Amino acid sequence: MTDLLELLKNNPYPGRGIAVGQNRVYYFIMGRSENSRNRIFVPTEDGIRTEAFDPAKLKDPSLIIYHPVRRIPGALVVTNGDQTDTIRDLGDFRKALMTREYEPDEPNFTPRISAILYDGGAFELSILKRKDGRCLREFFCYEGCSEGRGWFLSTYRGDGSPLPSFAGEPVEVSMPAPEEVWAALNRDNKVSLYTNVGGEVRLFNKNLGD
Numbered sequence: 001m002t003d004l005l006e007l008l009k010n011n012p013y014p015g016r017g018i019a020v021g022q023n024r025v026y027y028f029i030m031g032r033s034e035n036s037r038n039r040i041f042v043p044t045e046d047g048i049r050t051e052a053f054d055p056a057k058l059k060d061p062s063l064i065i066y067h068p069v070r071r072i073p074g075a076l077v078v079t080n081g082d083q084t085d086t087i088r089d090l091g092d093f094r095k096a097l098m099t100r101e102y103e104p105d106e107p108n109f110t111p112r113i114s115a116i117l118y119d120g121g122a123f124e125l126s127i128l129k130r131k132d133g134r135c136l137r138e139f140f141c142y143e144g145c146s147e148g149r150g151w152f153l154s155t156y157r158g159d160g161s162p163l164p165s166f167a168g169e170p171v172e173v174s175m176p177a178p179e180e181v182w183a184a185l186n187r188d189n190k191v192s193l194y195t196n197v198g199g200e201v202r203l204f205n206k207n208l209g210d
Contacts, residue, residue: 001149004173008184014154015163016080018115020123020142021150021175024197025115027068027078028181030189035059040205041192046071047084048194053207063103063110069194076196079114080155087114093124094139101135102128107162113153125153129165140170150175178202182210 019026031037047069052058066082090096093116103110111129121144151170178195193204204210
């Protein structure tokens with residue numbers, strides 16, 4: 001098992017990441033450009049959405065403004081893009097993601113990462129990424145996990161140009177406290193963090209002084 005805090009401290013730019021454990025989930029976003037950094041998480045009736053911190057500085061909202069978290073009947077959906085809405089609308093995690101692919105942000109072709117946490121404790125993770133000019137769709141199913149452990153998936157392996165996509169299976173990690181995860185993220189690149197521990201939601205936003 002990998003220490004999630006060390007994993008994050010040693011990676012200045014994992015991009016966007018999801019960690020799912022027993023009765024808890026974390027989702028964070030990072031940014032290198034002014035447009036990506038100009039964001040905050042705000043609560044909604046069924047989850048959260050991203051919002052421009054300074055609307056006057058918002059340039060292209062297409063890939064940065066979306067609902068990362070939505071509650072649907074029997075499950076919680078967490079993703080790094082508008083595929084959250086696709087999953088909600090179709091009501092089926094796999095069928096929905098079979099209609100989507102990686103983001104069209106050449107040359108990075110950012111992967112779409114998604115998770116669904118079922119009320120019974122099982123969960124699924126998915127990554128849609130570009131490989132040999134095609135979309136590779138990977139799905140990972142878990143019947144649950146032990147206390148203090150979870151599985152982590154991010155968009156990138158680290159910084160670079162172009163950014164290298166996440167490779168391999170989700171990483172088995174420790175699941176520390178929300179404030180520890182926020183502190184472990186790179187100070188310059190972190191933007192926002194959503195945490196849900198036993199139904200208690202907390203939002204961390206750099207632009208709001210967190």
